Amino acid sequence: MHGMNGYFASIGPRTIALVTAPFVIFLVSLAVLPFLTPRFWEKNRNKMIVSAIFGAPIVCFFLIQDRQILALTALDYLAFIAFIGTFFVITGGIYVRGSFAGRPATNVLFLLAGSLLANIIGTVGASVLMIRPLLRANHLRRHKAHIVIFFIFLVSNCAGLLTALGDPPLFLGFLKGVEFFWTLRLWPVWALEVSALLMVFYGVDRYWYAREDAAVRKALAHEPRVSERFGIEGRRNLLFLGASIAVILTAGYAIVPLGGANILGEPFGIFASKLFQLVGMAVIAVLSYRCTQRSVHEKNRFSFKPFFEVAAIFFGVFATMPPALLILETQGYKLGVEASWQFFWISGALSSFLDNAPTYLAFTSLAKGVLHLSGEGLSVLMNHPVGARYLAAIACGAVMMGANTYIGNGPNFMVKAIAEHHNVAMPGFFGYMLWSIGILIPLFVLTTLIFFRGSL
Helix, strand or coil: CHHHHHHHCCHHHHHHHHHHHHHHHHHHHHHHHHHHCHHCCCCCCHHHHHHHHHHHHHHHHHHCHHHHHHHHHHHHHHHHHHHCCCCCCCHHCCCEECCCCCCHHHHHHHHHHHHHHHHHHHHHHHHHHHHHHHHHCCCCCCHHHHHHHHHHHHHHCCCCCCCCCCCCHHHHHHHCCCCCHHHHHHHHHHHHHHHHHHHHHHHHHHHHHCCCCHHHHHHHHHHHCCCCEEECCHHHHHHHHHHHHHHHHHHHHHHHCCCCCCCEEEEEEHHHHHHHHHHHHHHHHHHHHHHHCCHHHHHHCCCHHHHHHHHHHHHHHHHHHHHHHHHHHHHHHHHHHCCCHHHHHHHHHCCCCCCHHHHHHHHHHHHHHHCCCCCCCHHHHHHHHHHHHHHHHHHHHHHHHHCCCCCHHHHHHHHHHHHHHCCCCCCHHHHHHHHHHHHHHHHHHHHHHHCCCCCC
């Protein structure tokens, strides 16, 4: 057990409140500052300043107490940013040309295509690739924030449930020993979530479409006849997209199994895989950007501002969340979690505010402890009859409930930033949560009743 684990296993409620206060206050700041000081908050430099202010006490604490945790957190942040940034750059160099009119049926097809694509190139890749043509298709509409919100629900989160490439928690599970296609067994959950959200979206979009000006509806009806033919520009970036997936698979299949002494408390293979991904992704991103014609970037209205916004916000998230994760890992047993539905809801609730990838790992460790399973990795959990149900519930909670807030999953804030860069007035932190509470929570209750009361 890591040295700091013993410390966090023994602290009381007052100390817990103290060490988690920067994280909680930072989350509140994300919701409040855009309303109190909109001009200040619109600059990414100021977002980084706020992140640094709240992260400084935690960084100083670990500089004194345990620099290994600080180094691992920094590596995780850099690997996360490289992962997000690479797909952002690559997909920013792919222009999907075509005549798309933002009518309800067309928007449903976009969301369905993105939901399928999320399991091939991940929620990050599918989100950044699909959001731009979807925004172009709806450029004439006044009411379109709901389209982006449902896009985040589906393409950026719930849809990426079927493969290890779908969402970061599932990829971490793969690195820890879960078979690559094991999550295909979750297809009934995926089908329920996707079909239900598409049906609700269609009803909501028809409502708002009917309230568009008659001239807008007429223009959308005729747009496919006067616009450009379908095609893809920047096709060489499809090769870079394939190279990124190859880096991820190489890290999981070839590097993680390597033996060797632990580095900073982590097995050598996992530590080396993170470095490999970081360097490999960074190289691919640079090559993609330099090989992409400027005209493609101009057509996509490509800018690094959305990426820098995500980097600034998640700097604060990663800097302030280590105490919360360590408390969860060391004192999570006090939650009394013993049933699949509890793993689903508690891992999901925390994934809504903490990064869902480390939350997934914390709860899989908790599940192994509940079942008294020993051994490295998650294969013992995957092959245990009850452990497999726990693992399925944790995977579903971490992946799907990352949609509950803007910071639950990396693509969420990225999509929001891109939409705002395209002049879409997106709701604030709490405004978005009103949508997720009203639409997602009832769906998750239904999911619980169908799948997590018994075996999956």
